[in-house]
Structure formats: structure tokens, C-alpha cells
Amino acid sequence: MDSIKDRLPASITTDRLVLTTPTLAHVPDIARLANNQRIYEVMARLPFPYTEADARFFVEEIVPSQDETCYAITRDGVFMGIVGLTYHGDSAPQLGYWLGEEYWGRGFATEAACAVVAAAKAAGVPALRSRALVGNAGSRNVLRKTGFAEIAHETETINNLAGRQLVLMHLELDR
Template structure:
């Protein structure tokens, strides 16, 4: 069967960024940027401390695994973060991302997000979902710029944010 995952592009170029398949060459910079408590505290599926072994596991088993389609976000050839879709059976794909702290505030998350939203729509997605901590206003603002609307809250049931309130967001595509 032709799934959404098989219709997504391996690489997407934007004005300033290239979104590409995460590789082992990205791991040293990935580990350096992800080993940051400020990033860990807002993501439900990122270990801390984050070592190169975690980056290798992400590249080899998660990034393009059965339930993920992730891209490395690169700027001028340098790894700056990841963005991807969490693809669970019978659920709307969930958009997630993180950027290394030195790259915050330059519009990269919005630019990468627009590219992934467009790719998901072109691949046949009818909607996307995402979520963020209520205190993570930067991420909620990025998602708002992408067209997501806040639809409610829930308590995270697993991962490093288990037990914390999450703002649920959704983007419906007109067909």
C-alpha cells in the first residue's frame, strides 16, 4: 500500500535550509546541540544527557523507522536541528522539531515547519497535529505561524514530560 510516508520527499530545500535524511555525519553536532537541558525540558522523547550514542541510535533506528519520518535541518551545510512527523497507525501525523539553542530566534523553525507542512499536504495528509508545553510560547508561536490552532489540553502520558500538561494543536488542510 502506498502510505503517506512513502510519498514524503527525502530532501527538501528552502530559501536558507536543506532538510535531509539524518546521517551518521550529523551525529557529533546533533549530540553537541541536543545535550542541552533547555531542549530536554520541552521535549518528551529526548534523553538527557544526550551522547553521540543517542544520536547514532536516532539515525540508525528512529529517524526513518516505522513510526517516524525525520529530516536533519541544515544551514550552510551544518546540522542545526531536526524536524519530522510521528506516524502512528490510525492517527493524524504529529509534527515535532527541535533546534540547537544557538539557532533560536532566526526563523529557522518556522521555515523548516512550512516546508514539512507543505510536503505532508502534497503527500496526501489531510491534517497534522502537534503539541507543546503551555510555557513553551516560542514553539506555540511557531506552530501558530504554520496555521495550527490550539484545540485543548491533555496530560502527557509517557516520555520525559509524563504528567505535565500539554497544549494540543491541529492543522486541517482544505481539500
């Protein structure tokens, strides 16, 4: 039986963006944009400082794993960030994303997230989940615009966000 990852497209095109598999060619841009304290402070799994070795590990180990579907967010060939799904057993896949700070506030995260949600729905995924820091209004707004509803709060116990309050969000796709 094929996995959700197998049913998702290799690339997605929107009005302004192309979402495609991150490659080694993206490594310098991933490292440059992700090496940002403001991004690190809102991401659970991003190291800081973020180096080209971290970006290479991401492209070579995380991207091809069966636990993730990752897309490079690009516009006119320029790398802007990452969006994708993480799979945890029988739980609904979790939508996650980050954009380089220079691209914040222009609707790119919402456009990329909506494209991945539409692809997941077309692939037969019944629901998605996501989460954001309580104080990360920008990310919570992206998720609300994408159709997610806030369902609960929890305190993170591991990773970069340990001890911080998160909003858990859910989106039904089979309606």
C-alpha cells in the same frame, strides 16, 4: 499501498534551509546540540544527558523506521536541528521539531515546519497534529505561524514531560 513516509520527498529546500535525511555524519552535531538541559525540558522523548550513542541510535533505528519521517535541518551545510512527522496508527501524523539553542529566535523552526507541512499537503496528508508545553511560548508561536490551531489541553502521562500541561494543536490540510 504506499505509506505517507514513501510519498514525502527525501529532501526539501527552502529559502535558507535544506532538510535532508539525518545520517551518521550528523551524529556529532546532533549529540552536541541535543545535549542541552533547556531542550530536554521541552522534549518528550529526548534523553539527558544526550550522547553520541543516543544520536547514533536515532540515526540507525528511528530515522529508517516506518513510524517516523525525520529531516536534518541544515543551513549552508551546518546541522541545526531535526524536524519531522511521527505516525500513530490511524491518527493524523504529528509534527515535531527541535533546534539547537544557538539557532532559536531566527525563524528557522517556522521555516522548517512550514516546509514539512507543505510536503505533507503535497503528499495528500489531510491533517496534522502537534503539541507543545503550555509554557513553551516559542514552540506554540512556531505552530501558530505554521497554521496550527490550539484545540485542547492535556496532562502528559509518560516520557520526560509526565505531569506537565500540554497544548494539543491541529492543522487541516485538505482545505
